[in-house]
Amino acid sequence: MRKAIKNIIHAMSLLILVAMTTPHVSADTPAAYEGRKLYTSYCQLCHGTGGQGDGPLAKAMNISPADLTTTVRSRSDTILKKIITGEGRQTITGRDRHNLLSEAMPEWKDVFSESQVDALIAYLRFLGRSRHELMGDPEIGMMLYQKYCHVCHGVDGDGEGIMTRLMGITPMDHTNPNVTDSLSNETLVKSILDGKGRYMPAWRGILSRSDVEALVSYIRLLSY
Numbered sequence: 001m002r003k004a005i006k007n008i009i010h011a012m013s014l015l016i017l018v019a020m021t022t023p024h025v026s027a028d029t030p031a032a033y034e035g036r037k038l039y040t041s042y043c044q045l046c047h048g049t050g051g052q053g054d055g056p057l058a059k060a061m062n063i064s065p066a067d068l069t070t071t072v073r074s075r076s077d078t079i080l081k082k083i084i085t086g087e088g089r090q091t092i093t094g095r096d097r098h099n100l101l102s103e104a105m106p107e108w109k110d111v112f113s114e115s116q117v118d119a120l121i122a123y124l125r126f127l128g129r130s131r132h133e134l135m136g137d138p139e140i141g142m143m144l145y146q147k148y149c150h151v152c153h154g155v156d157g158d159g160e161g162i163m164t165r166l167m168g169i170t171p172m173d174h175t176n177p178n179v180t181d182s183l184s185n186e187t188l189v190k191s192i193l194d195g196k197g198r199y200m201p202a203w204r205g206i207l208s209r210s211d212v213e214a215l216v217s218y219i220r221l222l223s224y
């Protein structure tokens with residue numbers, strides 16, 4: 001009897017060990033990707049899809065929602081945290097006080113966790129810095145990326161997927177904003193559809209154009 005229990009315990013601990021050591025494919029989702037989802041639900045109404053302060057509620061507001069694509073550039077993460085949560089907003093002084101005269105911007109401290117606020121800030125950085133708009137749906141893009149691209153470009157997009165060592169290739173590092181920002185949406189779409197160099201495969205026939213646009217949008221968010 002005791003031996004049977006011992007065996008069961010042994011088998012169970014082996015299972016747990018296997019579960020712990022099996023490499024898993026899904027990494028944490030990129031911050032700006034998470035931030036975009038939150039932004040779409042909570043901020044877009046006033047600040048607009050592209051952050052320009054032109055959301056559907058903007059007309060109803062006495063104070064215009066800020067154009068985030070320009071205003072957040074000069075703001076530090078600490079200041080943005082205070083603005084978004086409302087905690088310590090009153091302590092903001094000097095030039096950072098600019099644009100913050102009203103209470104029209106809601107206080108979100110009880111709505112978001114700390115990591116969600118960080119994710120929102122990552123997306124605001126994308127809105128402020130990226131020269132390219134998101135052309136497709138990044139959520140579809142992420143699904144396709146995890147299916148087709150991570151083996152070479154890496155789960156996190158850093159270009160260090162499992163195939164790189166096997167093949168001795170160096171795929172593009174999607175987490176470097178200087179690299180991705182230097183290429184237009186059309187250039188990226190074309191490289192994905194038609195391939196590039198010797199080892200970046202052409203996906204025409206496997207992926208539709210709208211699939212590829214979704215992928216380009218996801219790739220852009222990987223670097224913020």
Ligand code: HEC
Pocket residue numbers: 039042043044045046047057061063064065066068071072075080083084098099100101102103104105106108120
């Ligand atoms: C009900 C409308 C409304 C919603 C929803 C809203 N905001 Fe605002 N926001 C405003 C207004 C209005 C201002 C400008 C306040 C002022 O000028 O005093 C503002 C200002 C800001 C600023 C300061 C801009 C600057 O000058 O740097 C940031 C950052 C900001 N909002 C982020 C967000 C984020 C992130 C969300 C979603 C979590 C959000 N806002 C949701 C109305 C809104």
Ligand code: HEC
Pocket residue numbers: 144145148149150151152153163169170171172183187188191192196197198199200201203215
């Ligand atoms: C077999 C490995 C491999 C796979 C799978 C792969 N790539 Fe690549 N990718 C590469 C390599 C290698 C390069 C660098 C090509 C060069 O510059 O010569 C590259 C480059 C790129 C570039 C940069 C193109 C440019 O214009 O500079 C993009 C964008 C890209 N890949 C997207 C994707 C997407 C999206 C997927 C999934 C649908 C994918 N890749 C799947 C290997 C791969």
